[in-house]
Amino acid sequence: MKKRLALSDEILLSVDKPERYLGNEGNVIKKDPSSVDISFAICFPDVYEIGMSHLGIQILYEMFNRRPDLACERVYSPWVDLDRIMREKEIPLFALESQRPVRDFDFLGITLQYELCYTNILQILDLSGIPLYASERLYKKSCRPGSLRTDQTKREENSDKQGSSRETSERNGGKSGFSDCLLLGEGTPIVIGGGPCAYNPEPIADFFDIFYIGEGETVYDELFDLYKSCRQEGVTRIEFLRRAAGIEGIYVPLLYRPDYHEDGRLKSFSPLMEGVPVRVKKQVMMNMDEAPYMDRPLVPFLRVTQDRVCLEVQRGCIRGCRFCQAGMIYRPTRIRSLEKLKKQADLMLSSTGQDEISLSSLSTSDYPYLPELMDYLIDRCRPNHINISLPSLRIDAFSLDVMSKVQDVKKSSLTFAPEAGSQRLRDVINKGLTEEVILRGAGDAFRGGWNKVKLYFMLGQPTETEEDRKAIAHLAEKIAETYYEIPKDQRIGKCTITISTSFFVPKPFTPFQWASMFTPGDYLGFASTVNREVKEMLNHKSIRYNWHEAYVTVLEGLFARGDRRVSSCIAAAYRAGALFDAWTEFWDWDRWVKAMEETGTDLFFYTRRTREEDELFPWDFIDAGVSKAFLLKEWRRAHEETVTPNCQQKCSGCGAARYGGGVCVMPRKQEADDAFPVSEHGSGRNDCAVPIEKAACMVPGEAETETACMVPEDGMGGEAL
Amino acid sequence: MRFRIRYSKQGLMKFIGHLDMMRYFQKTLRQAGIEVTFTEGMSPHMSMSYAFPLGVGMTSDSEYVDVDLDIPLASRELIRRLNLAAAEGVHFLDARVIEPGKANKGMNLVQRADYTLYFREGHEWEKGWKADFAAWLNQDSIMVLKKSKKTEREVNIRPLIFAFDPEPGMRCVRGICDDEGEEGIDPTASDYDAPPDLFLGLSAGSENNIRPELVMEAYAASAGREYSPYSFQINRDEVYTKSGDRFIPLIELGKTL
Numbered sequence: 001m002k003k004r005l006a007l008s009d010e011i012l013l014s015v016d017k018p019e020r021y022l023g024n025e026g027n028v029i030k031k032d033p034s035s036v037d038i039s040f041a042i043c044f045p046d047v048y049e050i051g052m053s054h055l056g057i058q059i060l061y062e063m064f065n066r067r068p069d070l071a072c073e074r075v076y077s078p079w080v081d082l083d084r085i086m087r088e089k090e091i092p093l094f095a096l097e098s099q100r101p102v103r104d105f106d107f108l109g110i111t112l113q114y115e116l117c118y119t120n121i122l123q124i125l126d127l128s129g130i131p132l133y134a135s136e137r138l139y140k141k142s143c144r145p146g147s148l149r150t151d152q153t154k155r156e157e158n159s160d161k162q163g164s165s166r167e168t169s170e171r172n173g174g175k176s177g178f179s180d181c182l183l184l185g186e187g188t189p190i191v192i193g194g195g196p197c198a199y200n201p202e203p204i205a206d207f208f209d210i211f212y213i214g215e216g217e218t219v220y221d222e223l224f225d226l227y228k229s230c231r232q233e234g235v236t237r238i239e240f241l242r243r244a245a246g247i248e249g250i251y252v253p254l255l256y257r258p259d260y261h262e263d264g265r266l267k268s269f270s271p272l273m274e275g276v277p278v279r280v281k282k283q284v285m286m287n288m289d290e291a292p293y294m295d296r297p298l299v300p301f302l303r304v305t306q307d308r309v310c311l312e313v314q315r316g317c318i319r320g321c322r323f324c325q326a327g328m329i330y331r332p333t334r335i336r337s338l339e340k341l342k343k344q345a346d347l348m349l350s351s352t353g354q355d356e357i358s359l360s361s362l363s364t365s366d367y368p369y370l371p372e373l374m375d376y377l378i379d380r381c382r383p384n385h386i387n388i389s390l391p392s393l394r395i396d397a398f399s400l401d402v403m404s405k406v407q408d409v410k411k412s413s414l415t416f417a418p419e420a421g422s423q424r425l426r427d428v429i430n431k432g433l434t435e436e437v438i439l440r441g442a443g444d445a446f447r448g449g450w451n452k453v454k455l456y457f458m459l460g461q462p463t464e465t466e467e468d469r470k471a472i473a474h475l476a477e478k479i480a481e482t483y484y485e486i487p488k489d490q491r492i493g494k495c496t497i498t499i500s501t502s503f504f505v506p507k508p509f510t511p512f513q514w515a516s517m518f519t520p521g522d523y524l525g526f527a528s529t530v531n532r533e534v535k536e537m538l539n540h541k542s543i544r545y546n547w548h549e550a551y552v553t554v555l556e557g558l559f560a561r562g563d564r565r566v567s568s569c570i571a572a573a574y575r576a577g578a579l580f581d582a583w584t585e586f587w588d589w590d591r592w593v594k595a596m597e598e599t600g601t602d603l604f605f606y607t608r609r610t611r612e613e614d615e616l617f618p619w620d621f622i623d624a625g626v627s628k629a630f631l632l633k634e635w636r637r638a639h640e641e642t643v644t645p646n647c648q649q650k651c652s653g654c655g656a657a658r659y660g661g662g663v664c665v666m667p668r669k670q671e672a673d674d675a676f677p678v679s680e681h682g683s684g685r686n687d688c689a690v691p692i693e694k695a696a697c698m699v700p701g702e703a704e705t706e707t708a709c710m711v712p713e714d715g716m717g718g719e720a721l
Numbered sequence: 722m723r724f725r726i727r728y729s730k731q732g733l734m735k736f737i738g739h740l741d742m743m744r745y746f747q748k749t750l751r752q753a754g755i756e757v758t759f760t761e762g763m764s765p766h767m768s769m770s771y772a773f774p775l776g777v778g779m780t781s782d783s784e785y786v787d788v789d790l791d792i793p794l795a796s797r798e799l800i801r802r803l804n805l806a807a808a809e810g811v812h813f814l815d816a817r818v819i820e821p822g823k824a825n826k827g828m829n830l831v832q833r834a835d836y837t838l839y840f841r842e843g844h845e846w847e848k849g850w851k852a853d854f855a856a857w858l859n860q861d862s863i864m865v866l867k868k869s870k871k872t873e874r875e876v877n878i879r880p881l882i883f884a885f886d887p888e889p890g891m892r893c894v895r896g897i898c899d900d901e902g903e904e905g906i907d908p909t910a911s912d913y914d915a916p917p918d919l920f921l922g923l924s925a926g927s928e929n930n931i932r933p934e935l936v937m938e939a940y941a942a943s944a945g946r947e948y949s950p951y952s953f954q955i956n957r958d959e960v961y962t963k964s965g966d967r968f969i970p971l972i973e974l975g976k977t978l
Binding site for chain 1: 732733734736737738741742744745747748749750751752753754759765777778806808809810841950951954
């Protein structure tokens with residue numbers, strides 16, 4: 001029996017890293033497609049090495065495959081070299097495990113981790129031979145794989161369609177059972193989106209049949225059971241979607257209609273028929289110990305971005321930084337028990353043979369049993385030469401002590417994420433971190449043998465002034481001075497302070513969702529202010545400064561708070577060749593400008609105009625747990641430069657308590673006692689009299705993240721897709 | 722105690738590059754619960770060395786890795802445990818104890834490697850090429866331009882071709898655990914359904930290494946036949962060192978424990 005691959009040896013040997021396309025990783029789950037009722041292709045729309053590093057997909061992959069009636073297989077974006085070959089030779093996109101065409105699957109689930117992968121979603125659909133628009137998948141008609149960029153007639157046909165997609169859906173949604181309507185299972189897979197970007201799905205809503213809002217562990221079984229019964233009954237695809245919309249957390253864009261004011265703002269957003277909920281409620285896995293976790297994570301041959309075992313210690317974050325979407329949408333904060341984590345760590349290490357384990361959460365220092373967990377892991381890992389990596393720890397005596405035990409001090413650098421240079425602005429963004437705490441943490445680190453520090457900031461935040469930007473350089477200078485205060489014989493050469501700034505992108509479901517952005521020119525001006533100020537510093541030779549792409553930021557801003565009309569711009573850019581936009585080598589701003597012009601997409605409208613407090617947002621139909629009233633209160637408090645206590649200290653009534661669990665129901669005082677045995681500093685973390693928890697997040701070594709808190713691609717586990 | 726381990730690498734594993742293979746093998750050892758000696762110093766790593774890296778695209782019946790174990794295991798037990806953890810396409814065949822020391826390092830020993838070649842579908846040459854190939858080999862000198870990253874030089878490859886067989890039989894590979902019922906898999910059977918087209922025994926190692934592709938390309942050029950890097954699926958059958966006048970497989974330098 002010869003193993004049949006979708007690609008010939010010749011193709012595999014001529015493309016970069018053929019290991020991306022084989023599906024033979026360690027612990028891979030292969031099922032005979034004919035032995036199951038449902039096949040699910042789970043996709044990360046970026047290159048293999050990025051996609052394989054994502055925790056959420058790994059969790060869902062194992063969870064789905066535990067169903068005997070379902071086979072879940074993986075799909076990643078083919079890299080540009082293979083993409084070209086597949087279009088030339090009309091090879092349909094395939095899933096790795098069975099190497100079968102994605103088009104033959106029942107479901108295609110795509111994770112939405114960052115906005116810049118949106119054109120890759122279209123690549124996935126296009127290469128699979130799935131029509132781009134959900135409305136085109138309801139009727140009998142064919143689509144050749146990879147045809148959208150080459151076939152002129154197809155292109156025109158599609159651009160006609162996009163204008164009429166809403167009308168089509170309305171017509172069909174109202175009266176199902178047209179003779180040309182496809183039956184469920186007859187046409188192309190049901191395309192589902194999930195993940196952080198699904199909290200504003202509107203810019204890509206036309207491309208998806210379903211969005212799953214929230215964490216994947218809750219209602220997928222219900223959806224799969226519905227699919228099976230609908231197949232048996234022989235209903236149409238649209239009828240299945242109509243019934244699916246009745247499941248909590250399931251959003252079917254075809255069944256809703258947005259209307260706009262003359263000035264372009266959203267006027268109303270409503271379901272097209274009865275039985276379709278007005279609001280879609282975020283799904284949350286409340287009992288984390290019952291949440292399925294992978295026992296046998298996949299072990300890739302290729303060195304992937306996160307080439308290690310990943311242990312999710314808790315979900316959510318108590319901090320409430322006002323710019324942070326993850327900190328809001330994963331509320332309430334929920335922990336996994338210590339016993340469960342120990343067992344899981346053992347299982348995963350022995351089933352993979354990995355030589356590194358990483359603790360994952362938005363803020364690992366807030367995990368109440370961290371000292372006990374670290375003791376256990378150090379005992380388990382040290383004799384076996386297994387590394388422990390600890391992203392998102394706050395710098396304090398405890399974390400420095402732990403880090404010096406688990407990693408090579410000389411090689412690693414410490415990362416602080418103050419996010420803003422001045423105390424005033426840190427209060428605005430609710431980053432309850434004082435200069436004193438930063439300097440003390442840095443001093444401790446320097447005396448502990450570290451001499452490399454990275455600092456992460458954001459530029460372009462609400463209320464930010466010239467002085468706030470200059471303060472970034474001043475803070476770096478003070479940290480450098482802290483280093484040179486150490487007697488010469490006790491320090492190791494020079495220190496290196498690296499400042500990185502990104503430009504702030506307001507995200508839905510954050511208090512800053514009302515904020516305005518700036519032009520790329522403005523952003524570059526902000527960066528040059530910092531750059532000039534750094535050069536003025538006494539220790540400027542020890543300080544390096546780099547900043548992010550300004551144009552990319554603006555595009556992210558467009559997608560983050562865009563509405564349904566933005567989809568035409570994404571489709572136009574894709575047709576013009578946009579792909580892998582998150583990769584600098586393929587990034588082309590001019591192409592996007594043309595796409596915006598072509599489709600009449602007004603960048604100013606989406607990114608720079610003032611949004612009034614009472615504006616209806618495209619994402620307001622989602623009930624994300626936190627209430628709009630709370631977000632607005634926080635938006636106002638930001639302007640008053642008032643800090644809000646974290647969930648551990650005091651409930652601020654964000655709305656997530658409705659879920660009835662996690663930090664919302666834990667007795668605060670007692671948890672605090674359990675949680676934080678007083679460290680050497682005796683910082684009195686559990687003392688509620690201290691107004692603000694000191695929160696220098698810290699990312700050690702290579703596990704660099706853009707903000708201190710873990711960014712989504714670093715693996716918020718269990719996220720829907 | 723230093724062990725020399727022999728394994729086959731077939732099927733999809735042929736696409737896994739040498740560096741990834743090394744990382745994979747370390748994970749296999751951990752999964753198998755085998756206690757490997759770590760090097761001393763600033764960044765301890767598993768003490769192991771590979772004899773002869775295999776190019777991407779080639780399969781092999783005999784890959785060699787030397788590894789130091791803290792807790793020695795009997796050869797059969799070691800192989801049994803490794804096979805339980807092995808990826809599909811990798812089959813551990815033999816493990817023997819060898820003397821440590823630089824001279825005994827696999828990579829310093831390699832003198833010859835044998836290859837079996839199979840035409841890939843659509844690349845076959847017309848019948849009669851084998852006689853022609855034999856006649857081509859029947860020259861005293863075959864000068865070939867050998868290119869490396871930096872240098873280019875003319876080399877006479879004829880003396881470096883030790884053996885050839887235009888009508889080789891089917892390959893058969895078995896490991897020391899393969900007589901134990903279920904574990905007895907012929908690791909080569911699954912990957913090649915056609916009979917082989919050519920066997921070559923070539924000089925190998927750090928000096929005078931020639932690749933089978935180089936030989937076939939040179940022949941194709943002289944005979945005016947079509948050739949592409951994908952013309953042949955090549956299997957490495959065995960790797961030898963020289964003892965006196967005799968070539969012996971690397972594994973035979975070790976003793977079964």
